[in-house]
Amino acid sequence: MRTIIYYSFLLLSLSLVGQRIITGKVVEKSGDPLMGVNVYLKGTYDGATTDIEGNFSFTTYEKDSLILIASFIGFHEAAIPLSSDQSSTEVTLREKISELNAVVITAGAFHASEEGKREVLKPLDIVTTAGATADVPGALNTLPGTQTVGETGRLFVRGGDGRETKTFIDGMLVHNEYSPSAPNTPSRSRFSPFMFKGMSFSTGGYSAEYGQALSSALILQSKDLAENNRTDISIMSVGADVSTTRAFENSSFAGKLQYTNLTPYFELAPQNLNWDKAPEEVNGNFAYRMKTSKTGMLKVYSNLSKSSMDLFESDIANPEVDKPVSVANDYAHFNLSYRELLSKKWGLKTGASYTRSNDYASLDSDSRDQNLIGFHGKVVADYQHSDRIAFLGGAELIEREVDQVLSDESGSFNQDFNERISASFLEAEWFASSSFGFKGGIRAEHNNLTETQTFAPRLSAAYKTGALSQVSIAYGEFYQAPQDQIILSQPAAAPEKAKHFIANYQWLGEGQSFRIEAYNKQYDQLVRYNQIFDPFTYRFNGDGHARGVDLFWRDTKTFKNTDYWVSYSYLDTERTFRDFPGSFTPSFASSHNFSVVVKKFIDEIKSQVGLTYSFASPRTYHDPNTEQYLSGRTPSYHDLSFNISYLYSSQVIVHAMVNNVLGINNIYGYEFADAPDVNGVYASRAITPAARRFIFLGVFITLSKNKGINQLPNL
Numbered sequence: 001m002r003t004i005i006y007y008s009f010l011l012l013s014l015s016l017v018g019q020r021i022i023t024g025k026v027v028e029k030s031g032d033p034l035m036g037v038n039v040y041l042k043g044t045y046d047g048a049t050t051d052i053e054g055n056f057s058f059t060t061y062e063k064d065s066l067i068l069i070a071s072f073i074g075f076h077e078a079a080i081p082l083s084s085d086q087s088s089t090e091v092t093l094r095e096k097i098s099e100l101n102a103v104v105i106t107a108g109a110f111h112a113s114e115e116g117k118r119e120v121l122k123p124l125d126i127v128t129t130a131g132a133t134a135d136v137p138g139a140l141n142t143l144p145g146t147q148t149v150g151e152t153g154r155l156f157v158r159g160g161d162g163r164e165t166k167t168f169i170d171g172m173l174v175h176n177e178y179s180p181s182a183p184n185t186p187s188r189s190r191f192s193p194f195m196f197k198g199m200s201f202s203t204g205g206y207s208a209e210y211g212q213a214l215s216s217a218l219i220l221q222s223k224d225l226a227e228n229n230r231t232d233i234s235i236m237s238v239g240a241d242v243s244t245t246r247a248f249e250n251s252s253f254a255g256k257l258q259y260t261n262l263t264p265y266f267e268l269a270p271q272n273l274n275w276d277k278a279p280e281e282v283n284g285n286f287a288y289r290m291k292t293s294k295t296g297m298l299k300v301y302s303n304l305s306k307s308s309m310d311l312f313e314s315d316i317a318n319p320e321v322d323k324p325v326s327v328a329n330d331y332a333h334f335n336l337s338y339r340e341l342l343s344k345k346w347g348l349k350t351g352a353s354y355t356r357s358n359d360y361a362s363l364d365s366d367s368r369d370q371n372l373i374g375f376h377g378k379v380v381a382d383y384q385h386s387d388r389i390a391f392l393g394g395a396e397l398i399e400r401e402v403d404q405v406l407s408d409e410s411g412s413f414n415q416d417f418n419e420r421i422s423a424s425f426l427e428a429e430w431f432a433s434s435s436f437g438f439k440g441g442i443r444a445e446h447n448n449l450t451e452t453q454t455f456a457p458r459l460s461a462a463y464k465t466g467a468l469s470q471v472s473i474a475y476g477e478f479y480q481a482p483q484d485q486i487i488l489s490q491p492a493a494a495p496e497k498a499k500h501f502i503a504n505y506q507w508l509g510e511g512q513s514f515r516i517e518a519y520n521k522q523y524d525q526l527v528r529y530n531q532i533f534d535p536f537t538y539r540f541n542g543d544g545h546a547r548g549v550d551l552f553w554r555d556t557k558t559f560k561n562t563d564y565w566v567s568y569s570y571l572d573t574e575r576t577f578r579d580f581p582g583s584f585t586p587s588f589a590s591s592h593n594f595s596v597v598v599k600k601f602i603d604e605i606k607s608q609v610g611l612t613y614s615f616a617s618p619r620t621y622h623d624p625n626t627e628q629y630l631s632g633r634t635p636s637y638h639d640l641s642f643n644i645s646y647l648y649s650s651q652v653i654v655h656a657m658v659n660n661v662l663g664i665n666n667i668y669g670y671e672f673a674d675a676p677d678v679n680g681v682y683a684s685r686a687i688t689p690a691a692r693r694f695i696f697l698g699v700f701i702t703l704s705k706n707k708g709i710n711q712l713p714n715l
Contacts, residue, residue, distance in 0.1 A: 022082070023057040024089040026050050026070050029433065034072060034093060042067035042079070095433050096387055129597055130610035131641030131659050133696065136189045136199070136218070141614075142595040144517070144550030144567040145203035148616040148637055149588050151668040151687055153186025154178060157203050158521055159546025159573035159589055160215030160498075163483060167191075167218045168210060170299060170337035172353035173398060175374030179281070180329040180359060182273060182311055184668070184687045190303055190331065192256065194243075195285055197223045203550070204500040204519055205474030208425040208441030208458045209380065212398060214480045214498040215521070222301055222335075225289050226252035230704035237265050237697040243285075251290040258283045273690050274312040274322065281307035295341035303333045313363070317673040317683045323364040330358045349380040349394075366408045370484075373401040392441075393426040402484055415488040419481065420448040427458070435464040445479060449491045454479045468509050474502040482527045490535040497524045511557030521546040526577035544575030544583065564598040584630045585620050587669055590637070592617040606647040614639045621669040624682045638664050651702040659694040 026037045033054025040047025046060040047069075060066075068080040068089065075093040082089065132138035137155045140146060147156035154162035167177040169191070181187040200219040210217045226247045234241045241258035262278040283305040290298045307329050312322035337351035355374035361367065380394035403416040427441030441458040460474035479495040486493050499522045506515040526542025554565035571591055574583045594615040601608045616637035620630040643657035660666070665688060673683040 019059045019061060020063065021057065021059050021087055022046075022068070023055070023087065024068075024091060025054045026056065026072075026091045026093060027054055028075070028093055028095065034075075037070055037072040037091075037093070039068065039070050039091070042069050094388075128599055128608065128610060128643075128645075130599075130612040130643040130657065131614065131639060132612070133188070133657065133659070133694070134193060136191065136193055136220075138188075140201055140218070142565075142567060142597050142612060143201065144552050144569045144593075145519075146569070146593065147571070147588060147590060148593055148614060149668070150186060150637065150666060150689065151184045153181070153188060155216060155218065156588055157216040158519060158548065159544075159571055159575075159586075160521075161586070161588055164213060164215035164480065164498075165218060166210070166213035166216075167220065169196075169220045169301060169335050169353070170222055170351060171209070171219070171349060171378060171380070172335050172337060172351045173212070173374075173376040174333060174335075174353065175355035175376075175400065176331065176357040176359075176372055179305070179331075180307060180309075180327050180361075182279075182309060182327060182690075183313065183325065184671075185273070185690050190283075190305065190333070191220065192285055194256075195222055195254070195287060195301070196220045203517075204521065205458070205460055205476045205502045207392075208427045208443040208456070209392065209394065211423055211425075211443055211445060211456070211478070212421065212480050214478050214496060214523075222287060222299055223254075223289070224297060225250075225291060226254060228704055230702060233701045233703070235699045235701075237695070238262055251288070253289075254285075254287045256283075256285045258285075269691060269693075269695060271691050272688060274314070275310070276312060276324070277308070277310040279307065279309040281305060292338075293340065297339050299335075299337045301335040303331070305329070305331045307331075316671055316685050317675070317677065324362070326360070326362045328360040330356075332356045345384050347382045347384075349382075350378065352377045366406075368404065368406055370402065370404040375399040388431045390429045391427070392429075393424075395422070395424045397422050402488065404484075404488055417449065417487050417491045419487065419491075421481070422446050437462050447481070447495065449487070450494060452494070454495060454497075469505070469507040472502075472504040472506070474500065474504075476500045485532055486527050486529075486538070489533060490538055493527065493538065494525055494540040496526050498522065499524075509557075511555065513552070513554045515550075515552045517550045519546075519548060519550070523575060523577075526575065528577055529579060531579075542575065542577035542580075544573065544577060546571065546573035546589075548572055559600075561601040561603070562598070563600075564596070566597075567593075567595045569593040581629055587620050587622070587630065590616040590619050608645045610643045612639075612641045614641075619669065622672075623670070623684070624672050624676075632670065634667050634669055637666050637668075638662070639666065651704070653700045655696075655698045655700060657694075657696040660689070660692060663692040665692060 026034045026039065028034055035050055035052045035054060037050040038047065039050060039056045041060060041062060044060065044062060046058055046062065048056045048058040050056045063084065065084055066082040068082050069077065070091045070093060071077040072093060075095050078091050078093055080089055080091055129139040129142060137153065140155060141148060145158050149156045149162070152162055155165040156162055157165055167174045177190055178187040179190050198221045202217045204215065206217045226245045228245070229247055230245050232243045239258065239260035241256060243254070243256035245254045246252060260279070260281045266275055266278050286302045288300040292298050308327065310324065310326050313325050315321040315323060333353065333355045335351070335353045337349070339349045341347050353376045355372065357372040359370045376396065376398050378394060378396035380392065383391045385391065398421040400419045404414070406413045423443060423445040425441060425443040427439065429437065429439045431437045438461045443456040443458065445454045456477040456479060458476040460472065462470055462472040464470045478498045478500065481487060481495050482493045501520040502517060504515060504517040507513065523544040525540050526544060528539040528542045530537035548569060548571040551568045552565065556563045571589060573589050574585050576583045596613045599608060599610045614637070618633040618636055621632040621634060622630045623632045639659065640661045641657070641659045642661050643655070646654045648654055668687040671685045671687060676682050
């Protein structure tokens, strides 16, 4: 018996001598302990799980140098070498950054995407917003930061004029993106929303990849491969269109032909304008998509159109005298883009766009015939170093050839220029954690006309203040060539400049979102002149500011089958530019803009109804009968619009829309005669809409084997 006890103690003591105790603590980068971390020795079953204090302890018989592994969901695995005599260590785990939990830099940007997890506005919203008439700028004008300028229909963003916003399709610049219109009547975007899967609308502080836009960038992403064959037929009060989509194994084709003629509508709905030939347009959109590999996609997109209109415009001083006005345009845009994931870390995007546009406009015996040829080529490479660090860089060439012939009774005068802007850009994104992210970039441009180089830094950062909220800041410098007429008169005209300072707070809940954003935009090197056609009076020392606050609230949760959003913008802006004798608020800027958009689907009548109310405070205008410059004020702008889409059957929809239901006579400004009358008074005329209301009716039919497909998303 003694022998058994003796050998038992001997074996126990020998086993204790062979054991090794490993202890330690696991923390995250902030120093806070992590509970539940799996800690073990590589290649063994020896290990433990950390307690509430992050501590762990276990024994092992391994004697040689060891590798201690610590793994925990949401964090990168750590491998710590242990020397043969080391028994204690502290392990710091780095948090993994994923698309689901990472902070998103939102200062200055509204994102809309079918795949986006943090979108504020979806593409569907563009075409179902009452009053927007399925026009991209029309719907975006209900967002904060935009200005209601009803006589143009374009995007005016945070004190900038319409030319300061540029449109990009799949990263490629679009030249002359708006269709022509009669004087003081709104134009429309040339591009149908149904061709795109998403968009990013930046009201400032956008990526170094994009340039030649002082105020804003509208970035459209075209659709990928189609999944179903379908044919759509639309019969409308303003025309008709037919479109078709064909899906193949690794490619798809989509095409749309549209004919618009407002003559029948104008005969039923009297207009304030004296039309000789109502606007008429033939338009075609075509898209081809091909999957080149598991990760590669080739896209080809084109837009072709031909339009014309004729009317008579009465002379301001002599209203009984009518002057003929003609407007015509031939347009072609081609866009090619290619993207490929070269490896797990490297990606490539490249593309080119070509635009040809001929604009003709005449007033009485004066005419302007302008031809534009535009080209944009770009190559972009992105490198994902880790889930925390990423780089993007590339180069591009933007070229414009503009030729203009001005004619009057005395003869004709030709002007032209060939502008070539080469640019390169580099951007880095760094996530210190899932709560803090930083992005910095630089853009360099060279203009062949001015032989100057510009360098524009872009900086932004974001910090998550909670599970549903975050704050963002952004700074950027932006350059843009002056308007075409300035370059035609003086090709060496210096680029205009703007600096953006933005601070943003955003909260995104389930079915609800809120954001507030403050900004300060400083203008410099703005063009000044006495007469726009006299280059000897040009100066490039104009300046200005635009500062304000934007608010946005959206809710799809509170009311059943109801989606609504509310936006408000306050703007304080003044400029010294063009022929301004000093610093004044431009006539396109209003201090207060407010919109409410409501959409509801009513099951009982199988219909979606929408209401939009828009308000804009008075705008300035110059009355030459007064001594003060831009001292006049228009009445406030009010518009209540309504639409309804009735599902007659699963593939037949009847759609109706009425703009300005209340028939308010909105006044956008005033025009004055060039010379005073015998009493020394300049005659005037109010700038108003072509009609108090616009009424649209349409029947939309879809032919497809998939009976669940219809055109409701396009209305």
